[in-house]
Amino acid sequence: MIRSIRLGLAFCLSMASLALLPPASTSALAAEASARSMELPAPDKTGGMPLMQALAQRRSTKSGFNGAPLPAQQLSDLLWAAWGVNREDGRRTAPSAMNKQEVQVFVALDNGVWRYEPRHSLTMVLEGDWRAKLGGGSLVLLYAAPTASRWSGMHVGSIYQNVGLFCASAGLGGFVHASNSSALDGTLPLPEGWSVLIVQSVGSLKK
Numbered sequence: 144m145i146r147s148i149r150l151g152l153a154f155c156l157s158m159a160s161l162a163l164l165p166p167a168s169t170s171a172l173a174a175e176a177s178a179r180s181m182e183l184p185a186p187d188k189t190g191g192m193p194l195m196q197a198l199a200q201r202r203s204t205k206s207g208f209n210g211a212p213l214p215a216q217q218l219s220d221l222l223w224a225a226w227g228v229n230r231e232d233g234r235r236t237a238p239s240a241m242n243k244q245e246v247q248v249f250v251a252l253d254n255g256v257w258r259y260e261p262r263h264s265l266t267m268v269l270e271g272d273w274r275a276k277l278g279g280g281s282l283v284l285l286y287a288a289p290t291a292s293r294w295s296g297m298h299v300g301s302i303y304q305n306v307g308l309f310c311a312s313a314g315l316g317g318f319v320h321a322s323n324s325s326a327l328d329g330t331l332p333l334p335e336g337w338s339v340l341i342v343q344s345v346g347s348l349k350k
């Protein structure tokens with residue numbers, strides 16, 4: 144008798160504690176499980192503005208973003224321009240010392256921070272909307288590399304210039320900023336000795 148009362152009490156307590164869980168956390172976990180990786184559409188490697196015009200248009204735009212997410216195709220094209228594989232041997236749109244490719248590009252979207260993979264897909268590394276903490280924009284790119292390497296700044300600079308030219312060509316705004324680069328320190332899964340060196344906000348602009 145006493146045993147069955149104890150069991151009943153334990154059951155009630157466990158149901159009560161379940162009821163205390165916010166419903167959002169369950170749905171967030173379900174979303175997390177199904178959205179851990181995301182295929183991107185194949186990049187469109189045709190078209191765009193002639194290079195000399197893009198160079199003439201390249202500039203930092205620090206305000207006037209309308210906050211709208213980029214269409215999937217434009218996100219795909221932007222990431223490929225940044226650090227995509229552009230040859231069959233796996234080399235990239237930006238050069239790297241001894242082709243070691245010691246840079247990881249992350250993109251903060253409205254639903255999380257994602258790592259851009261060489262096979263042109265995204266892997267979620269952090270849930271939530273971190274864009275405002277990272278300086279704002281439709282998205283924010285984070286460039287991580289070995290902190291102490293003499294090459295890291297050069298590598299990252301090549302990549303953000305690719306993005307700057309892509310933005311000029313696509314009529315997007317954006318700017319590079321060091322000020323928010325430590326906002327996610329300790330939360331990204333980086334190799335030992337790596338850090339985010341700089342971030343780059345990108346956004347479509349108010350008409």
Ligand SMILES: Cc1cc2nc3c(=O)[nH]c(=O)nc-3n(C[C@H](O)[C@H](O)[C@H](O)COP(=O)(O)O)c2cc1C
Pocket residue numbers: 201202203204205318319320321322323341
């Ligand atoms: C390495 C680097 C760090 C930067 N850091 C910041 C920053 O922390 N905040 C900011 O508002 N702009 C930052 N900028 C953007 C510069 O202010 C901008 O590039 C400069 O004014 C020249 O303007 P332009 O890019 O339109 O030619 C940075 C640019 C670079 C290349």
